[in-house]
Amino acid sequence: MNEFAFAIHGGAGVIDPANFAPDRRQACAAALRGIAERAVAALAAGRAALDVVEQAVVELEDCEYFNAGYGAVLNGDGEVELDAALMDGATRAAGAVASARRTRNPVRAARAVLDDGEHVLLIGAGADAFAAARGVECVDPAWFVTDERRVQLAAAQAEGRVSLDHDERYRDDARGPAWSETERKSGTVGAVARDRAGHLAAATSTGGMTNKRPGRVGDAPLIGAGTFADDASCAVSATGHGEYYIRRVLAHDVHARIAYAGATLAAAADAALAEVGRLGGTGGLIAVGRDGDAVLPFNSPGMYRAWYAGGRVHVGIYADPETD
Numbered sequence: 001m002n003e004f005a006f007a008i009h010g011g012a013g014v015i016d017p018a019n020f021a022p023d024r025r026q027a028c029a030a031a032l033r034g035i036a037e038r039a040v041a042a043l044a045a046g047r048a049a050l051d052v053v054e055q056a057v058v059e060l061e062d063c064e065y066f067n068a069g070y071g072a073v074l075n076g077d078g079e080v081e082l083d084a085a086l087m088d089g090a091t092r093a094a095g096a097v098a099s100a101r102r103t104r105n106p107v108r109a110a111r112a113v114l115d116d117g118e119h120v121l122l123i124g125a126g127a128d129a130f131a132a133a134r135g136v137e138c139v140d141p142a143w144f145v146t147d148e149r150r151v152q153l154a155a156a157q158a159e160g161r162v163s164l165d166h167d168e169r170y171r172d173d174a175r176g177p178a179w180s181e182t183e184r185k186s187g188t189v190g191a192v193a194r195d196r197a198g199h200l201a202a203a204t205s206t207g208g209m210t211n212k213r214p215g216r217v218g219d220a221p222l223i224g225a226g227t228f229a230d231d232a233s234c235a236v237s238a239t240g241h242g243e244y245y246i247r248r249v250l251a252h253d254v255h256a257r258i259a260y261a262g263a264t265l266a267a268a269a270d271a272a273l274a275e276v277g278r279l280g281g282t283g284g285l286i287a288v289g290r291d292g293d294a295v296l297p298f299n300s301p302g303m304y305r306a307w308y309a310g311g312r313v314h315v316g317i318y319a320d321p322e323t324d
């Protein structure tokens with residue numbers, strides 16, 4: 001039994017090493033390591049899992065390498081629409097926002113929804129207004145938009161495709177056209193934790209898919225699809241092509257396999273992700289269990305991730321540590 005557990009992801013996808021500039025790779029890995037080490041220190045000091053996953057996702061949202069908050073991908077109108085959720089495994093309280101455009105850190109808006117307790121999911125202008133009224137920082141929608149995202153959107157629109165984040169940076173990888181559009185999907189950030197009191201929590205935040213239809217909502221803010229936590233089983237945050245995760249209710253599927261069928265965390269996570277794969281969906285998930293185990297399976301070539309095990313933080317991008 002591990003006293004506490006922690007994992008984060010920064011999205012999954014093709015992430016071909018041959019097209020991944022070493023300085024960018026190192027910067028991504030260093031960002032993940034720093035965020036995970038601060039979170040682990042907070043858990044070691046006795047901080048609550050819910051607070052720790054919220055803070056980790058705030059830091060990931062503020063990091064432009066990842067598709068959430070500042071630097072998130074753009075929809076078909078060239079604007080950001082941000083989705084986020086978090087869930088407390090102790091109380092099974094949850095809060096989420098979808099299609100927010102003005103809230104600097106959407107996970108903070110989700111936390112305000114959770115703390116308020118009346119609703120679980122707020123969308124669009126209502127979500128932004130609620131967050132502002134609760135003292136969550138608001139910004140002009142243009143603040144989120146980076147030059148890199150404008151270029152990415154222009155490329156997606158020129159090819160008439162709707163896609164997720166990381167893959168597009170690596171479109172000309174070694175497998176070239178052998179990668180299907182679905183395999184190229186990725187993005188998003190998330191965190192899961194078990195604290196020293198045995199409580200679990202999960203949080204997820206994303207800009208969704210590049211060139212998505214305005215108004216499209218992915219799996220991240222849908223409790224049970226991209227985000228779920230229950231002290232009796234596990235805490236889960238997913239990344240990948242959200243439509244498949246919604247159709248498989250992925251995060252709740254991991255919980256259900258543990259709670260109802262007695263599966264181990266690893267078996268439940270693998271089996272739930274395999275169901276997504278059977279539909280044609282790629283990506284991954286991170287999960288911690290009630291005993292403090294952490295698993296990070298993915299069926300795409302890479303997933304940005306960091307986790308705590310054996311007394312230290314590990315960082316990975318590819319399946320094979322040799323290429324990390």
Ligand code: ASP
Nearest residue numbers: 186187188208218240242
């Ligand atoms: N799951 C997210 C969505 O579909 C995106 C991602 O994980 O990259 O909105």
